[in-house]
Amino acid sequence: MIHNNIYFQIELTARKIRQYGQNVLRSHGIDITIEQWLVLNVINDNETTNQIFIGEKLVKDKPTISRMVNQLDKKGFIIKTSSSSDSRQVSLSISKKGKTLIHNLQPIIEGIRLKGLQELSEKESQHIKSILNKIQKNLDT
Template sequence: MKIENVILFQIDKTSKIAKLYSQREFERLGMGITVEQWILLKIIEENDGLTQKELADKSLRDPASITRTLDLLNKKEFVERKPVEDNRRQYSICLTRNGKTFIDKFMPIINNHRAKSIDGISQDELNTLNRLLEKIQQNMY
């Protein structure tokens, strides 16, 4: 079987194309962040107060890269680390007012990008695709 016919190759290829497209758009718009940074910001917005380990688990990234990315987002004043009570080694990660403003400003553009990615695909097709991808993910655990 040719590699182009392997579904995992197609999933990986689609993911890479989507990230490249998004990063080019982020740069064109002068957002000043990477796709990876955006993903972490959105996870933090949706789950305020996660620990760094929980954030690594949710984002499927290794803790070391999370630390580096959080350092950059903290420097941009988009996130802050707050000590976890009764645990000096853990911090909860919270969005700052600047971080929330940044997300609010760019979310409409992100929504347009998302809409473009599924242009011409029906809701039934999207539901089927979602179910199939979830099955593949479950098979891989």
């Protein structure tokens, strides 16, 4: 019965995507998670940003984002800069090491994406995107 539930299928698919991606990263000796990769991308796409913005973009809670940001900082992939007016405010940017990682990972990540979509036509891919966007819109509050 649960396997017929569309929400279960969506969640199962998302988990398989993350698991496959993590296995590929591990096989290349890359020491970040798929979730950390997403955080890096949000920071990279937004020059200088903060944890609140990242949490909103990735729909993740503050403790989860904080933990990932701290791990990325510890690995040297991002730079945390405290505000001169409010020490609680921290800006995040990509370090040189992080830029190199992003550059090197782009083809690997693209391969991960293509693997899951390899037998879908362009029309099918667009249809899935449309359906998922409708579900997300229906659930916006």
